[in-house]
Amino acid sequence: AQTVTQSQPEMSVQEAETVTLSCTYDTSENNYYLFWYKQPPSRQMILVIRQEAYKQQNATENRFSVNFQKAAKSFSLKISDSQLGDTAMYFCAFMNLWGGSNYKLTFGKGTLLTVNP
Amino acid sequence: EAGVVQSPRYKIIEKKQPVAFWCNPISGHNTLYWYRQNLGQGPELLIRYENEEAVDDSQLPKDRFSAERLKGVDSTLKIQPAELGDSAVYLCASSLNGQPHEKLFFGSGTQLSVL
Numbered sequence: 706a707q708t709v710t711q712s713q714p715e716m717s718v719q720e721a722e723t724v725t726l727s728c729t730y731d732t733s734e735n736n737y738y739l740f741w742y743k744q745p746p747s748r749q750m751i752l753v754i755r756q757e758a759y760k761q762q763n764a765t766e767n768r769f770s771v772n773f774q775k776a777a778k779s780f781s782l783k784i785s786d787s788q789l790g791d792t793a794m795y796f797c798a799f800m801n802l803w804g805g806s807n808y809k810l811t812f813g814k815g816t817l818l819t820v821n822p
Numbered sequence: 823e824a825g826v827v828q829s830p831r832y833k834i835i836e837k838k839q840p841v842a843f844w845c846n847p848i849s850g851h852n853t854l855y856w857y858r859q860n861l862g863q864g865p866e867l868l869i870r871y872e873n874e875e876a877v878d879d880s881q882l883p884k885d886r887f888s889a890e891r892l893k894g895v896d897s898t899l900k901i902q903p904a905e906l907g908d909s910a911v912y913l914c915a916s917s918l919n920g921q922p923h924e925k926l927f928f929g930s931g932t933q934l935s936v937l
Contacts, residue, residue: 738922748931750915812864813864814862815862
């Protein structure tokens with residue numbers, strides 16, 4: 706079974722600064738997707754960024770980028786120029802593409818990020 | 823265009839009572855998911871529908887939980903009878919055809935409190 710570990714329950718950052726959220730995962734598979742989702746107080750999960758395991762290039766979406774280290778099974782999220790609206794829970798998630806898992810998402814426990822003015 | 827719509831937003835019931843949650847996915851989305859999110863945890867899949875067919879309900883506690891998606895559009899998740907441990911946020915999500923490259927859209931969830 707796949708597991709996703711987020712070792713930082715809470716983090717804080719000053720507005721306009723950069724912060725990195727950590728995520729590690731465990732799988733024996735070679736083909737999968739990794740995701741970062743944001744959950745603000747509205748509770749609606751919003752996709753931040755996605756990485757396909759077979760792609761060596763790290764994904765980027767505007768101020769959000771990842772550091773994907775496949776051998777180390779590490780998938781960290783970097784948020785640059787942090788904004789107050791980035792305050793939310795951030796969940797790392799894994800999706801196996803083989804083995805009859807029906808493309809099921811496995812989530813970590815989340816990291817609460819607070820951006821301070 | 824409206825996103826995934828869920829109701830009610832909050833529900834408080836006493837244990838042993840029944841409760842139902844409703845979800846209307848994005849128009850045209852064939853795949854619908856129900857997730858449960860316990861306090862301090864990430865969401866966990868309860869059931870996945872392809873149109874009106876439940877293709878993965880392996881995590882659904884079938885002794886007390888049931889779900890339906892009549893006509894392959896909106897869906898209802900029911901708990902009967904509710905237990906204290908069922909207190910959680912129940913999230914609905916949808917995607918076009920359930921393929922991994924497709925974006926998953928979530929609703930705002932129903933927060934259930936069982937007293």
